[in-house]
Amino acid sequence: MKSHTYTLDLQWTGDLGSGTSSPQAYSRNHAVSAVGKPELLGSSDPTFRGDSERWNPEELLVASLAQCHMLWYLSLAASASVVVLDYIDQPVGTMIEESDGGGQFIEVTLNPTVLVADTTMVDKAHDLHGGAHDKCFIARSVNFPVLHNPTTLVDTDD
Structure with missing residues (x-):
């Protein structure tokens, strides 16, 4: 049996100045990256306060x-x-x-x-x-x- 490991970096980019002080105070935006690959811009689904222009x-x-x-x-x-x-x-x-x-x-x-x-x-x-x-x-x-x-x-x- 072979084993494969996948390592990524996930960085939340949604601090709007007061962190998660309330559900409305922060963005759900984040970036997913891996060595040698373009960054993937993510958020939550717009239903959950996310950015519709980013992948959820x-x-x-x-x-x-x-x-x-x-x-x-x-x-x-x-x-x-x-x-x-x-x-x-x-x-x-x-x-x-x-x-x-x-x-x-x-x-x-x-x-x-x-x-x-x-x-x-x-x-x-x-x-x-x-x-x-x-x-x-x-x-x-x-x-x-x-x-x-x-x-x-x-x-x-x-």
Whole structure:
């Protein structure tokens, strides 16, 4: 078994002069960084006093699931001789908030649209989503369903 470690730096940048003296007194803005990578500007969801122009943790969780699925899918497609020419996704995550302010995601649905080179690849391309789900480290780590609603298209350019 191999072990992988991921180290980041997280810096809160939201002190507006009086720290967290009240819920209204500070910004939820922060920056995530790692050596050799561009800084990721984050905040909380606007519902929770966040900046809508910055990424929030909920969006990043949904993005992580979609990215992980896509990367495994492309790898499995290449190994199965399924020629993918384009891949887009519009994932949707659903989170509930409890009356005490806590909450959790209850599901994420991935909606990938895959363009393959020819019609002989359609069935296999569709089936590969199951394998990608089984391999995705992120999907295997969450305690809510990650659903898939894939569409497979065939390239018509000759």
